[in-house]
Amino acid sequence: MNLTQQIVNAIWLGGVYSLFSLGYALVFSILGILNLAHSAIFMWGAFIGLTVVLRLNVSVWLSIPVAMLGAGIIGVILDAVAFAPLRRRNAPRISQLISSIGASILLVNIAQLIFGTQPQRFPLGSIPAESIEGLPFRITPIQIIILVISIVLMIALQFLIRRTRIGQAMRAVAFNQQVAGLLGINAGQIFQITFFLAGALAGAAGVLFGLAYNSMTPFMGDQVALKGLTVIVLGGLGNIQGAVVGGFVVAGLEVFSIAAGGSNYREAFVFTLLFLMLLFRPQGLVGEAQQNRA
Amino acid sequence: MALLEIHDLHTSYGAIKALRGISFKIEANQVVSLIGANGAGKSTTLNTISGLLKPRQGRIIFDGKNITGWRSDRITGLGLVQVPEGRQIIAPMTVMENLMLGAYRRADREAIDADIESIFKRFKRLDERRHQKAGSMSGGEQQMLAVGRAMMAQPRLLMLDEPSMGLAPLLVNEVFQIIADIKAQGIPILLVEQNARKALQIADYAYVLERGVIVKEGAAKVLAEDAEIISTYLG
Numbered sequence: 001m002n003l004t005q006q007i008v009n010a011i012w013l014g015g016v017y018s019l020f021s022l023g024y025a026l027v028f029s030i031l032g033i034l035n036l037a038h039s040a041i042f043m044w045g046a047f048i049g050l051t052v053v054l055r056l057n058v059s060v061w062l063s064i065p066v067a068m069l070g071a072g073i074i075g076v077i078l079d080a081v082a083f084a085p086l087r088r089r090n091a092p093r094i095s096q097l098i099s100s101i102g103a104s105i106l107l108v109n110i111a112q113l114i115f116g117t118q119p120q121r122f123p124l125g126s127i128p129a130e131s132i133e134g135l136p137f138r139i140t141p142i143q144i145i146i147l148v149i150s151i152v153l154m155i156a157l158q159f160l161i162r163r164t165r166i167g168q169a170m171r172a173v174a175f176n177q178q179v180a181g182l183l184g185i186n187a188g189q190i191f192q193i194t195f196f197l198a199g200a201l202a203g204a205a206g207v208l209f210g211l212a213y214n215s216m217t218p219f220m221g222d223q224v225a226l227k228g229l230t231v232i233v234l235g236g237l238g239n240i241q242g243a244v245v246g247g248f249v250v251a252g253l254e255v256f257s258i259a260a261g262g263s264n265y266r267e268a269f270v271f272t273l274l275f276l277m278l279l280f281r282p283q284g285l286v287g288e289a290q291q292n293r294a
Numbered sequence: 295m296a297l298l299e300i301h302d303l304h305t306s307y308g309a310i311k312a313l314r315g316i317s318f319k320i321e322a323n324q325v326v327s328l329i330g331a332n333g334a335g336k337s338t339t340l341n342t343i344s345g346l347l348k349p350r351q352g353r354i355i356f357d358g359k360n361i362t363g364w365r366s367d368r369i370t371g372l373g374l375v376q377v378p379e380g381r382q383i384i385a386p387m388t389v390m391e392n393l394m395l396g397a398y399r400r401a402d403r404e405a406i407d408a409d410i411e412s413i414f415k416r417f418k419r420l421d422e423r424r425h426q427k428a429g430s431m432s433g434g435e436q437q438m439l440a441v442g443r444a445m446m447a448q449p450r451l452l453m454l455d456e457p458s459m460g461l462a463p464l465l466v467n468e469v470f471q472i473i474a475d476i477k478a479q480g481i482p483i484l485l486v487e488q489n490a491r492k493a494l495q496i497a498d499y500a501y502v503l504e505r506g507v508i509v510k511e512g513a514a515k516v517l518a519e520d521a522e523i524i525s526t527y528l529g
Contacts, residue, residue, distance in 0.1 A: 165398070172384050172395055178346055179382045181366035182375075184399040184447060 005137040006259045010252040012143040015150030016212065018247025020205035020224050021231035022157060022240065023075075023198030029238035030174045030194045033093050036100040037078055038202055039221030039228065040107035045071035045203025046210035046220060047115055053122055060126050060211060064149065067207045068200040075199020076192050078103055083195075084188070104221075111218035119215040127211055146208045153204055154244055157197070161240065166193060174238075226267075227254075230274040236284025245285065249273075295358060297322045297482055298343070298374070298451055303352035305335075305342045312338040314506040315352070320451065320484055325477050327485040327493040327514065329527055330503035336486040337379050339503070340455050343484075344376040345369045357450070371399050373450030377457065381440040385429025389420055392428050392439055396446030406446070413442040416475075434465040441472055452476060453484045458492065470496060490527035494518040502527075 020042055027035045049067035053060055082103040086096050128141040161167040172180040173190045180187055209224065210216045231250050235242020250270055257269040277284075296319035305313040313335050320326045328336045341347045343354055345366035354362045356374050370376075383392050393413060397406045414421035417438045423431060428439055437457060444452060454473065458466040470492050477483060477496065487493035494500055497514040502523065510517070517523050 165394070168387070168391055168395055169398060171387060171391075175384045175386060176382065178366070179378065179384065181346065182344060182370055182378060182382075183395050183443070184367050184370035185395075186365070186367045 002137065002259075006255050007252075008137045008139055008143075010248065010255040012139075012147045013212070013255060014248030014251035015147045016205050016208050016247075017224070017227060017231055017251050018244045019150045019153055019201055019208070021228040021235070021243045021247050022154065023202045023205075024228050024232045025235065025238055025240050025243035026157075026194055026198045026201070028232065029240065030170055031083070031191060032238075033083070033096045034100070034229075035078075035083075035198070036097065036225070037082065037104035037107060038198065039225035040104040040111075041071050041074050041078070041199045042202040042206040042209070042224060043111060043216075043218060043221040044074055044107060045199075045206030046216050047111060047120075047206075047218075048203065049207035050120060050122060050210060050216060053126060060122060060207075064204055064207050067203040069203075071203025071206065072196040072200035074107070075195035075197075075202070078107075078199070079191055079195040084191070087191075108218050108221070115218060117217060117219075119217050121214050121216070122211065127214065142211055146212055149204065149208060153201060157201070158240070160197075166190075170194060226274075227270055230270055230277075233274055233277050233282070234285050236286050239284060239286055242284050242286040249285070296320060297324075297357060298484070299353075299355040300339075300343070301353040301355070303339070303342060303354070304350040305338050305347050306350055312506055313342065313349070316501075316503070316506070316508050318501050318508060318511070320482055322482055323480055324499060325473075325483045325485060325497045327487060327497035327500040328503055329487060329490040329493055329500055331527075332488070333505075334503040335506040336503055337455055338506075340376055340453050340484070340486055341378075343369075344374065344453060370447060373448060374453070375444045375447045375449035375451070376453040377440050377444045377455060379455040379459065381433075381436045383428040383436050383439050383443070385427065387428060388425050389428050389431070389439055390424045392443050393446050396443035399447065409446055413445065417442060434461055434468065437461065437465075437469055438472070441469075441476075445476070449481060451482045451484065453486075455486045456488060457485075458487065458489050466492065490523070491518075494528075 023038050024035065027033065045067040048070040049063035052058055052063040052066045082099045083096055086099060131138045131140050161170060169180065169185045170190055172183060172185055173187050177187045227250055231246035232243050234246035234249055253269055253273060254266050257266045262269065298320040300316060300318050302315045302317055303313050304311065304315055316339065328339060330336050338347065342349050345364050348363055353360060356372060361369055361372065384395065393410050400406055414424065419435050420438055420442060423435065428436065431439065457469050457473065461469060466489065473483065473485065473496055485493055485497060494514045494517055500512065500514045500517050501508050502510040
């Protein structure tokens with residue numbers, strides 16, 4: 001097996017996994033809930049991107065911001081329909097988890113009605129797929145672009161959380177919603193912003209994932225849903241930086257298990273890791289204290 | 295018209311009635327204190343006024359506006375600012391970030407920076423720790439941060455919930471000196487304190503709470519001489 005090649009594969013795939021998982025981590029850190037409809041928003045992002053390319057004939061690059069906007073709006077609607085009513089009633093978090101599963105099924109079913117269940121592709125020629133020559137490993141321009149976009153979005157998110165007024169408000173709400181209220185922060189609005197950001201990141205990840213494999217079905221979210229959970233468990237639930245690291249670890253594990261001839265078992269490797277983490281290091285690899293999340 | 299008027303306020307925790315119809319008012323430029331034993335309903339009163347708790351019954355009028363049942367962030371936005379019990383600074387954020395959050399509702403960036411510097415001038419120990427995590431500071435420093443943060447909101451009425459709780463005697467004096475400074479700036483204060491002696495020294499007017507009702511009220515100087523008050527709260 002070509003080690004350099006596997007590392008290269010793990011890096012660009014890790015970018016997509018991290019990007020996807022950040023949405024899980026973001027929602028968990030601010031609201032303390034696991035949004036299991038996140039993978040359905042990811043899928044919607046991919047299809048919004050695809051639809052824009054097919055119907056409006058724009059380039060795949062322009063489809064990314066459109067998909068982010070669309071998926072972000074789906075995230076806000078999801079919050080309003082599936083989470084906000086439960087919050088108002090002070091429902092236990094398990095109800096919100098179950099509600100998110102219901103929302104996920106609904107989102108996938110609507111996609112099936114609209115887009116059908118046959119795999120769909122970006123048109124030939126819209127993605128630069130020829131490998132770059134003169135390198136000791138195989139990499140296509142699209143893979144480099146996927147990595148760059150993932151990293152740019154992750155840095156932008158970090159900047160937003162660390163350096164902006166909205167980001168400070170998000171961290172305050174994550175720490176204590178009541179105290180945030182006394183500071184004049186409208187927690188409901190912060191939740192909407194959080195869902196928008198998480199949705200937008202999932203949407204971007206969806207388009208990039210779609211571009212990478214060029215095969216999209218309404219069930220494509222299943223391929224990343226549990227991997228994303230593994231990523232945030234690795235990173236420490238709700239830990240933003242941890243999710244970035246976790247994404248690359250999971251991608252690495254997957255790529256190397258394929259290279260080692262275990263292609264059929266790659267999911268088994270990932271979930272064994274999830275299982276071991278939960279058993280031995282539930283606080284995550286980085287292992288910050290809970291109050292330091294976000 | 296008074297700055298804050300409370301009419302017949304009732305608040306419950308489930309079946310437990312914490313406030314059973316209390317009424318009082320605060321005039322502009324006045325420091326008013328609520329005193330009473332543990333569980334008398336002092337914090338419940340503040341938390342109901344600030345919107346953290348919803349009253350069962352009654353009205354809260356601030357500056358002529360009926361704010362009963364409003365969300366806490368909107369109430370803070372009016373300038374009715376609470377420093378909660380136990381300080382409640384945002385531990386994982388820096389001192390600077392906590393102060394910035396106090397000014398969350400303000401848009402006057404330059405004035406905000408100037409106010410932060412004046413707080414650092416007043417609280418030297420916060421200045422030295424401006425980039426430290428707020429949770430790493432001592433209780434006294436955290437209390438100063440909590441008050442400083444509330445001042446960043448430019449309060450039109452400041453509500454302090456047990457500001458001296460859990461502090462060493464020397465720091466208690468310092469906290470009351472800070473409250474005196476705020477009073478001198480002309481900012482009205484609603485002060486909830488278990489340390490009734492200190493509270494009555496600084497307040498203009500006071501109300502005594504017992505099991506969710508006001509049992510006595512009067513000028514702070516008069517209550518400080520009241521034989522019953524002395525034996526129950528100042529003894």
